[in-house]
Amino acid sequence: MEKVYVIGAAMSSFGYYPDRNLVESTRDTAWDAIKSSGIDPREIGFITASHMGRGGTFGQRVFAQLGLSGGTIINCENACASGGTAVYLARMAIASGVCDMAMVIGAEKMTSIQGFIPPDPADYNGATGMVIPAGFAMIARTHMEKYGTTKEQIAMVSVKNHRNGCLNPRSQFKMPLTVEQVLESKIICDPMHVYECCPTSDGSAAVILANEKAAKKYCGKPVEIIASVVLSGAYTDRPDRTMSELSTRVANAAYKEAGVGPEDIDICELHDPFAITELWHYENLGFCKRGEGGRFIEEGKSEIGGQVAVNPSGGLLSKGHPLGATGVAQVAENFWQLRGEAGERQVPNAKIGMAHTMGGPVTGLDAGACSMQILKV
């Protein structure tokens, strides 16, 4: 297996842009990644394009405008994990020797979708009216009941990520929040507040991957992908919702592949569509013991400068969540952080990073898909 490196990254600003032409803005993001990495784009041998609802051959519509449409372009959908899955596929193509260099783009225009991610009425849970926040509201309640997690601790996740988002020029929100403001915002699904939910976002991101030979040719400080995992939820008849069986399995598989443990992670771009989700994943990814997620945030362990800087970019809660772009943007953030290029939000001495996405409501499963990359400089 060839080693695989990230050698370039770009993203658009995320935000509410209903009038933006997504094909053209994604083209511009892809070109930014190409220009900033200094590669000859004609050497790209494999392209994945991550999106959930952009119609047929979106990736080809983007790359046709760059004169780069002759080779293999695969469009990739795995709900919230689409971007992480597209990175997984591109990494696999290089690792298996299919090509020397690959590119991943991710994009979404959530402002064109009614009801965020409407559940499928042909799926049983979807038909009952089980909207996505409802599932996580139930998880919040079970976590509070079992472990004594408080609503203030959950709100602190949103406060932290909005504080980080203020430092990120590409973040949708640059809006500091207090715990009081979060808890006074309106309830979406009891006990979840609107300031504990990610916004509706448009945007795009791109990364360029290379094998060792191409990385040496073009990049002075490449970032190695030392693990990449994509798995799906397994049927469980009585799932313990205080934990995520899927994210736990994915993290364990990724740590094993990378040969590192949760204590080695300096920065983690973690899937936080809701504040409770981040607190829950501190435990699922092994950053703290089961039941201690509330204390973990309260003691500042997930802050920039803490035990592990979680979502220094602002995360989905503040930076925004254009589905197909999210997992790609997480890898881009890791690229910048591990190279020391993250500006005001830079995590000091970051050497090992992680990107994690999970999503897709399916009856009987924790979630449809979960992706993880561990990266090292």
Add this chain to the structure above:
Amino acid sequence: MEKQDEEHDQIQEVPLREDLWAEAEPDGIPELIASQCGLCGGIFFPTSKVCLKCVSDEDLKTVRIKGTGTLYAYTQVKRGLPGYTSPYYLGSIDLDNNGPRAVFQLEGCSLDDLHSGMRMEACIGTVRTEENGTRRTGPLFRPAKQRS
């Protein structure tokens, strides 16, 4: 409820799915239609083509299970999708006799009435209303009545 239905008999009621529940038992609680695997004993609701644990259809039967269970988790959805009367309640219910943990809309309750671990029972009602007014019906759960 029945009287109201007579008054609005022009409004069509169509089950959410054909295979979700069976006529009410003598105690008035509808039974749920599930699949049970003879190999591992697993029970699946809604019905399944194969045993989701054994990945086998060798000994999978359609069975009726009691429409009773215990509340595992719940929420109140303040504003749902079009067709759902908001706010509404959702609950994750551990169905009795080793049934699965399944999601249902809850009715006849407020947030103050609900607590995890409480006994719940099924009833049939409207899950959502389509644009043309057709009511899609299915099993809902409500706090169990005390029975002698």
